[in-house]
Amino acid sequence: MLGRINHIAIAVSDLEPAVKTYRDVLGAEVSVPLQLPDHGVTVVFVELANTKVELLEPLGEASPIRAFLEKTPAGGMHHICYEVDDILAVRDRLRATGARVLGDGEPKIGAHGKPVLFLHPKDFCGTLIELEQV
Amino acid sequence: MLGRINHIAIAVSDLEPAVKTYRDVLGAEVSVPLQLPDHGVTVVFVELANTKVELLEPLGEASPIRAFLEKTPAGGMHHICYEVDDILAVRDRLRATGARVLGDGEPKIGAHGKPVLFLHPKDFCGTLIELEQV
Numbered sequence: 127m128l129g130r131i132n133h134i135a136i137a138v139s140d141l142e143p144a145v146k147t148y149r150d151v152l153g154a155e156v157s158v159p160l161q162l163p164d165h166g167v168t169v170v171f172v173e174l175a176n177t178k179v180e181l182l183e184p185l186g187e188a189s190p191i192r193a194f195l196e197k198t199p200a201g202g203m204h205h206i207c208y209e210v211d212d213i214l215a216v217r218d219r220l221r222a223t224g225a226r227v228l229g230d231g232e233p234k235i236g237a238h239g240k241p242v243l244f245l246h247p248k249d250f251c252g253t254l255i256e257l258e259q260v
Numbered sequence: 261m262l263g264r265i266n267h268i269a270i271a272v273s274d275l276e277p278a279v280k281t282y283r284d285v286l287g288a289e290v291s292v293p294l295q296l297p298d299h300g301v302t303v304v305f306v307e308l309a310n311t312k313v314e315l316l317e318p319l320g321e322a323s324p325i326r327a328f329l330e331k332t333p334a335g336g337m338h339h340i341c342y343e344v345d346d347i348l349a350v351r352d353r354l355r356a357t358g359a360r361v362l363g364d365g366e367p368k369i370g371a372h373g374k375p376v377l378f379l380h381p382k383d384f385c386g387t388l389i390e391l392e393q394v
Binding site: 127128129130131134136138144147150151152153154174175176177179181198200201202203206208220223225247248249250251252253 | 261262263264265268270272278281284285286287288308309310311313315332334335336337340342354357359381382383384385386387
């Protein structure tokens, strides 16, 4: 059911020092910032050999990561994104086990222009899971 | 400097329901539990196409993940492990930038029988980073 890990997301209050940490201290390749107003975040991707780290900064007052950053102002790991083949089939199989899908359960278009859904952390070991159809 | 992401670790209070979630609900392949007394954890690995998720349960009273689980009893993302070629060279380059290495800075032997070190979350966007020499 789960494919590759597409990315691990880290929420930060300020993207600029986070980019410096990954690019200048850790020596990684970091993409240019991309604003995603529909998701309330500005993102960059840290490119690694087998997957990516996504650094997220709040965009707009209603950003969904503001509450997380109020609790953890230094930033922290926010979610894991798994690739799936058929997001609606996976959603329905997960719901049949009692697992909760966030929002109205209809996929939105994510950072890579593909359908995404989020699963409730309480049903997955305290981890917010994003599913992305590839 | 950073190679592949070797694993993303999730700390849980109880491994058994966590294994069921990943194996039975999410349909992933999960290894048998491995006790690591030197690290104070019992681990299983969730095998994915490009990397692994490591589920950690406290082992022993002095387990280093107990404090984390007292704050987040439902569990949560605990650290990211990056592979490096030469752990001592990377340690020294990171220290030269002012970044803090945890403990006495000497690598221990990790879950894969290879040298590991941990970096201070405050210097890395609130994320605990493990380095593993491969």
